[in-house]
Amino acid sequence: MQATECEAVVLAAMDYGESDRIVTLFTHEHGKIRAIARHGKKSVKRFSGALEVFARLHLQLVLKEGLSSLRTTEIVTVFPHIRDDLLKIGYAGYACEVVDRLLPEAMGNQRLFRLLVSYLEQLDAFPAGADDRRFFEVNLLKILGYRLSFETCSRCGTSVRSSSGTIYCTSAGETFCSDCGTSGYPLGQEARTLLQKAMATGRFGAIRFSENSLREAGAVLDAVVASHLTRPLHSLQFLQQVLGVH
Ligand SMILES: [Zn+2]
Incomplete structure (x- = not known):
């Protein structure tokens, strides 16, 4: 499925199962979206350790009804x-x-x-x-x-x-x-x-x-x-x- 790119702020984040993370994102383009990041707990390469509340991200995701699928993220800022x-x-x-x-x-x-x-x-x-x-x-x-x-x-x-x-x-x-x-x-x-x-x-x-x-x-x-x-x-x-x- 085609991934789309957008800007987002993480509104909420929680671990899911052994290695995944579920995040609520406020995207500039599509509003509020819930998404799952497979291996989001550990994959620094794909998610830059950025799936934390109020981080501002540039991301790629596959939009789906209910739970979208997060492919990659880049940090715009974590507001240090x-x-x-x-x-x-x-x-x-x-x-x-x-x-x-x-x-x-x-x-x-x-x-x-x-x-x-x-x-x-x-x-x-x-x-x-x-x-x-x-x-x-x-x-x-x-x-x-x-x-x-x-x-x-x-x-x-x-x-x-x-x-x-x-x-x-x-x-x-x-x-x-x-x-x-x-x-x-x-x-x-x-x-x-x-x-x-x-x-x-x-x-x-x-x-x-x-x-x-x-x-x-x-x-x-x-x-x-x-x-x-x-x-x-x-x-x-x-x-x-x-x-x-x-
Ligand atoms: Zn009055």
Whole structure:
């Protein structure tokens, strides 16, 4: 069967049997694909020891429904500075797992691919922080069609766009003005402005949240991301543990 070439980031990897490895790949060309690498545990020649989470690869594979077959891989980068730092590993692992869980299989999404790669590049080059994580999440939600909206109150229809007060957002994506906001997470004007800027610039490092806006934005984003998951993320537990000791 004809092999195809593509660029990919490894979202998940596990050993299979004596010598094989099964990987979940986010390919630039074909979206999320699960593939088996025969002798992937040992064949350095074919797989360059690169079948690890968040490695960026150039690869050859035979596309099949269900489980594709990985022929060869070449490393574009393993993001070595991420692998040196437990906190960066925590953020990168979280980003890969959340993409894995929210992206349907075999649906190309080049904007999301670019977002994930940009985030990994940012983590590799600069100190890790919560700003970049929140920047990643708000843009991830936007690209997947779950964009946070701060336009009108879901109950009374008043425009909250230019409201200077606190509004309230729910995990289901509803927005309430200050009069109607009996439920949901509070979001002040500063946090809203920064989130909107984050969605508009698309460039990591351009937005810095204050402590308060980071806390508000973080609570909303955590709730919205969790609302799209059927079970908790393993990587989030790990990230929280690492953050707790930092
Ligand atoms: Zn209202």
